[in-house]
Amino acid sequence: MESKKSVQKLSSTIHSLLGLKARFTSTWVKSVCDIIRNLPPEGPSIELKSANLKTSHSSGNKDLDSAISKINDELAALTSNINQLNTQRRQVLDEFLDLKGNIRVFCRIRPISEGENFGHFRPVVASDSSNVLLRLTDNKSKSYRFDKVFHPGSSQDEVFSEVEPVIKSALDGYNACIFAYGQTGTGKTFTMEGNPDSPGMVPRAIEALFKQVEDSNHAFLFTFSMLEIYMGNIKDLLVPQPRKAMDPMPPCLSIQTDPKGGIEIDNLVAIQVSDFKQALRLYRLGCQSRSTASTNSNMNSSRSHSLIRISITCFDAPERRRETNKVWFVDLGGSERILKTKAWGRRLEEGKAINLSLSALGDVISALQRKRFHIPYRNSKLTQVLKDSLGKDSKTLMLVHVSPKEEDLCETICSLNFATRARSIHLGSEGSTEERQHKEVAMTNLHQKIKMIEDERRDIKRNIEKLNEKLETLTRAEPTFCQQPDAPDLSIGLAQPNLEVLSNKTRDIPKGPMSQLPRFMRPTISSKIKSGTEHPISEEKPAFRARRRRPLYHRAESVTFPVKGNSEYSSDCSISRSCVLALNMKSSVDIETEYSQETYECDIKEVVFPEQEISPRNSVNQSAHLSHSEGYGNILKNKNSSTKFLKVDNWLHSHKNETSSSSYSHRSKQVLAIPNPKKNNRPTEQKKEEKVRDEKVHNSSFEKKEIFYHEKLEKQADVERFRGSLLEEGIDKPQTLMEDCLSKELRSGSSSPLHTIGGDLMIQTQDLVHGPSIEDNSSVKHGSSSPPNKCSYSINLDQDDNGVNLMTMIQTVTGETRCPDNFLPNSFGCSHLLPSDLDYSIVDPKEDSDISFSSFELEQHCKQMTTEIGDEDNEKEDTDTSSQSLMKGKSPVLQKLRSQRALFRVHPNPKKPNILFVKSQEYAQNTGICHLLKQKIQIIYASALLGLGFQKLGFEEDFFYGLML
Ligand SMILES: Nc1ncnc2c1ncn2[C@@H]1O[C@H](COP(=O)(O)OP(=O)(O)OP(=O)(O)O)[C@@H](O)[C@H]1O
Structure with missing residues (x-):
């Protein structure tokens, strides 16, 4: 009766032991029960792992028995020894990493490669083991402190020695993120990927993981995934990529959050790997699929962020932080100054997307360091994906890459500022030099202790292996003491796969x-x-x-x-x-x-x-x-x-x-x-698909713009502060250089680049999400058979000979930029354009020195405008103002606006410099909350136009007809 009961419980016992998520089938249970029933009563116990061979060995030879029992005892002692050492090692490693800090920032200086020389430039970066010295001018320099600085001659080995502790802690269940950050072309991919002669961090880390597992007495399950975030879309790099134009694109992946805050990427391929070689093959495969392109700064520039995820699962180690943890290796896209790289078209878009997400990452790390209540994970896909692997209980390493060239000084300043920002609190807690030295001594001691423990563990393991061999020869049986005496082995399952x-x-x-x-x-x-x-x-x-x-x-x-x-x-x-x-x-x-x-x-x-x-x-x-x-x-x-x-x-x-x-x-x-x-x-x-797509772009860009509108106001203040601090420091640089630096600072600190017009500092909205792509219908209108091009518009301010402000519309058609002879008078006022309706293309001030357009101003105007509108709305309730009557008169116009978005178009008569009408693009199936918001703003906007009496300013009926189109 008792045995019958225990057989019935078998399924649930095995189920709970193995940590399985679902029930076994009745067939399976039945077959196992049959096996058990058929076992001879005096046969070997099913608990083979207990390795009690004494009972199974029935030779009667006492000597042999006692030898076996002795070996078993020794094995048991050694195993408990190894377990103790493991616990010790974990504690010491935790202590070591705590001292080092959960977020550590390293700096790597790129060497000057063959064929490359400084020319008339000089190296601007010098370093010792933890300081970077930046020569700003001949007699001015600035120092930055990091957890470790790798000079240009540092090998991949040296870099990895600093990464290794984090990899080790990953086996203890910590999530970890290792980032390579820096200006484009400074060696991020080299550090992460390396080359066949000197492999990078990723292959080394994977190898180290598998080596650690060999030394461990637990069984681990590794899965490998690789993805890239390209212009805000998550792409799986392990699924087959399209080779022909007709091939389908694999779908973009979405991020899901579970109730506990865990992040999962739906349908991301995760492949189990049981050794280093398998993982390496997959890694190479993924690397081949990355989006790269040649740019002015790098022949083979990564145009996306690539992320490698290694999930580590261990069911039998309750002392681990969690059953499954993740290690991420992130090769970030290079931050770039668009003005310098002169990127345009898609390169420009990619650069913008990269800069944007980098600044979001900076914000998150900074918020984590400052232990802020709100961590802005949602600002980019990158930070969303890494949400559960950043922050408390996770280890983060940031490898910041810089170039030693003088021509890259501005980018270097920005990268170093970014890194300092990421490390700021850690720096603050460092205290005096004495404390630092004390800490360093403590860390060295702990490091040695870890090494000693590991050596000891290795010795014991060797002894266990020897004893197992001895046991095997004695019993002519398979070694029974596996590496995990009291744990189920993941790689050895039940003999008969069902x-x-x-x-x-x-x-x-x-x-x-x-x-x-x-x-x-x-x-x-x-x-x-x-x-x-x-x-x-x-x-x-x-x-x-x-x-x-x-x-x-x-x-x-x-x-x-x-x-x-x-x-x-x-x-x-x-x-x-x-x-x-x-x-x-x-x-x-x-x-x-x-x-x-x-x-x-x-x-x-x-x-x-x-x-x-x-x-x-x-x-x-x-x-x-x-x-x-x-x-x-x-x-x-x-x-x-x-x-x-x-x-x-x-x-x-x-x-x-x-x-x-x-x-x-x-x-x-x-x-x-x-x-x-x-x-x-x-x-x-x-x-139809295109329409849906356009609508999607339209909606998402609208959402993003709303966020940036507020952020930009804050950033403007940051710029001024930064500018002031530079001036205080008395950096003796030409103004343009300083502004370049500022612009870079802005970008790296999630702000907009600047350029000067007439000595004024202007902000360009380079980091704003560009406006929705708009199909240019002009070719259709003129009977052209060519397909409509994808085009975007930018608006620039200029002054004519009489000092009257003019607004120029630049139309960019798939990379080719043309400026129609369109002049919109500033009397109309850029302030009356909604930023969300415009695409701010970056215009190189060197090339278009007469073009200047401050989006910030524009937004300030817009803000003012919104306030005015708000005021007017309030007034409307009380009095019957002229705007109200105008509104009433133009209600059909507003009705029509509900499904339209407008673009400005020029009056055909150049002598009459007035905006005549607005070309509109009807968006079918405009739905969703964003669209509703957009409609609301459009209505407010139009009512404001009417309310402000634009008719009196000389706008003709056509202008308003344009709105109706
Ligand atoms: N430490 C280094 N030792 C030797 N070569 C290096 C080192 N760092 C970078 N390089 C070389 O510099 C070039 C550019 O490096 P890499 O492509 O890794 O830059 P990146 O920062 O990844 O650029 P991007 O952001 O544009 O992708 C490569 O040819 C690389 O081999």
């Missing part, structure tokens, strides 16, 4: 934190489309709900990659995947809509390495992570078939084979050749 269990488990898998939320709290497909987060994996949706013309299918386990029928975006060359954003917009369209007629689906596959044994435990434990689509071209054949295992070799091979005539190799990377536009042939569905 496919049923596998498929069931896999069916339960792909649920992110979202699936744990009540249904009514989850985003709908359409809300996901609007927020740009929809990528079509679906769960819990019956097939009949699909409203499509293509065949029905079982959606529960499918990842869908929409196929792009025609590419109508032209690449401005030299970038691999430069069309990513535009194409992504399309690919993220809901599969349930009619827009994605040409979608293919493919199974979620589990990716297993060939050398890895498939066991139920493996697959179950990794279940939360291991899902991968075999390839975007595969059509789901058998929807209900059980999970298939894809050999990772084949999977990696499939990446290689997918070369096409439309791609070519550039610096060992595949560069995608993107065909020219063929818009005339576009199917209606695609046009």
Whole structure:
């Protein structure tokens, strides 16, 4: 009776022991029960791991028995010894890292490479082990202090020796983030990736992790993921990238937060790796897919932030901080001064996106250091992704890279200021020199202690191995004392993998934190489309709900990659995947809509390495992570078939084979050749897709602008403060240089660059999110057969001969900039333009010295305007003002405005310098909260125009008709 009960409990016992998330099937339980029942009563115990061979050895040889028992005793003693050492090591390491600080900042100075010389410049950076000395002028210099400074001759080994403790602490369950930050071309990728001769931090760290695991007496499960954040979109770098123009783009990924604040990236491929080589292969594969391009500053510049995630799981170590923790390696995109790099078109957009997210990261780190209540994680995708790995209980390393060249002085100042800001509180807590020295001595002692413990542990491990060998020869059995005597081994599962269990488990898998939320709290497909987060994996949706013309299918386990029928975006060359954003917009369209007629689906596959044994435990434990689509071209054949295992070799091979005539190799990377536009042939569905995409861009940029509007006001104050501090320090530099520095400072500190016009400091809105892309309909209007180009507008102020302010509209059409002969008189006032309606392109003051436009001024005006409008609104309630009557008269105009957005256009008669009307672009299906907000502002804006009596200022009816268009 008793045994029957315990057999019944078997399932739940094993279940809880293994930490599994789901129940075993009855078939499985039955088969295990059968095995147990059939065991001979005097047979070896099922608890093989206890290694009590005394009972199993029935030779009767007493000597042998006692020898075995002695060895067993020794093994047990050694194991407990090793456990003690582990605990000790963990404590000492914690102490060591606490002393060092949770956020540590290093500085690495790039060497001058061959063929490169200083020319008439001189090196401006000198260093000792923890100080960087910046020579500002011949007799002025400034010193910055860091946790460690690596001079130009420092090797990768030296850098890694500082990173290693953090990697070690990752095995104790700490989350860790290692960033490479710096100006473009200063060696971030070199530090992280390295080259075959001197591998970088990522390969070294992975190797160190696996080595540590070998020394550990626990079993760990590692999964590897790699993604990039390109212009605000998250791209999985391990999924097959499109090689041909016709290939579908993998969907952009979305971030999910679980109720405990944990971050998960939906459908990010996470592949289990059991050794260093496997991880390295995946890492190389991911690196090949990164978005890079040649810029003025770097031949092979990263145009995105690349993030490598290693998840570490250990079920049997309660002393670890958490069961699963993450280590992130982040190769940040290079901060760049647009004025210097002269980037335009897509490069400009990429640069802006990078600068923006870098400044958001700076804000987060600074807030964490200052222990602020509110940490602004939501300001960028980068900080959102890293949210649960930054901050308390996590280790952060920032490797700031600088160039020693004088010509890069401004960028260097900015980078060093950024780094100092990230380290500021830590600096404050450092105290006097004496305290610092004391701390350093303590750290050295702790470091030595860690080394001693590790050496001792290694010796004991060697002894255990020897004893195990001895035991093996004595018993002619497999060594029973494994590295984890009291823990289940993750790599050795039950002998008979039960496919049923596998498929069931896999069916339960792909649920992110979202699936744990009540249904009514989850985003709908359409809300996901609007927020740009929809990528079509679906769960819990019956097939009949699909409203499509293509065949029905079982959606529960499918990842869908929409196929792009025609590419109508032209690449401005030299970038691999430069069309990513535009194409992504399309690919993220809901599969349930009619827009994605040409979608293919493919199974979620589990990716297993060939050398890895498939066991139920493996697959179950990794279940939360291991899902991968075999390839975007595969059509789901058998929807209900059980999970298939894809050999990772084949999977990696499939990446290689997918070369096409439309791609070519550039610096060992595949560069995608993107065909020219063929818009005339576009199917209606695609046009609709475009509309949805445009709307999405429109909405998201509107949201972002709202945030920046307020932030910029704060930043202006920062600029003034910084400017004042520089002046105080008496940095004897030409004014332009100082302003350059200021502009850089602004950018790195999340502000706008400056340039001078007539001796005044002006802010350019380079870091503002550019306005929505607008289709230029002029070509259509003039009967041109060429497809409408993507174009953006910028507005610049100028003065004519009579000193009258003029406003110039610059139209940028896919990289080519042209300035129509449009002059908008300032009498109309730039103050009456909403910044959200404009795209501020950066204009190099050297090239366009007569063009100046202070967006800040514009915004100040706008602010003033809003106040005025607010005032007027108040007045309206009391009195029947003229504006009210005007409003009434023009109500149809305002009604019309609800679905319109306006652009200014010029009067055909140049002698009559008035704005005549506004060209408008109708946006179909304008919905969502952002759009409503936009409408509100437009209405207020129009009412203000009317209220202020623009008709009296000479604006004719046409102007208002323009609003109605
Ligand atoms: N410490 C170094 N030793 C040797 N070469 C270096 C070092 N740092 C950088 N380089 C070289 O400088 C060049 C630019 O480096 P890298 O591409 O890593 O810069 P980056 O900061 O990643 O630039 P971006 O931000 O534009 O991607 C490369 O050719 C790299 O090999």
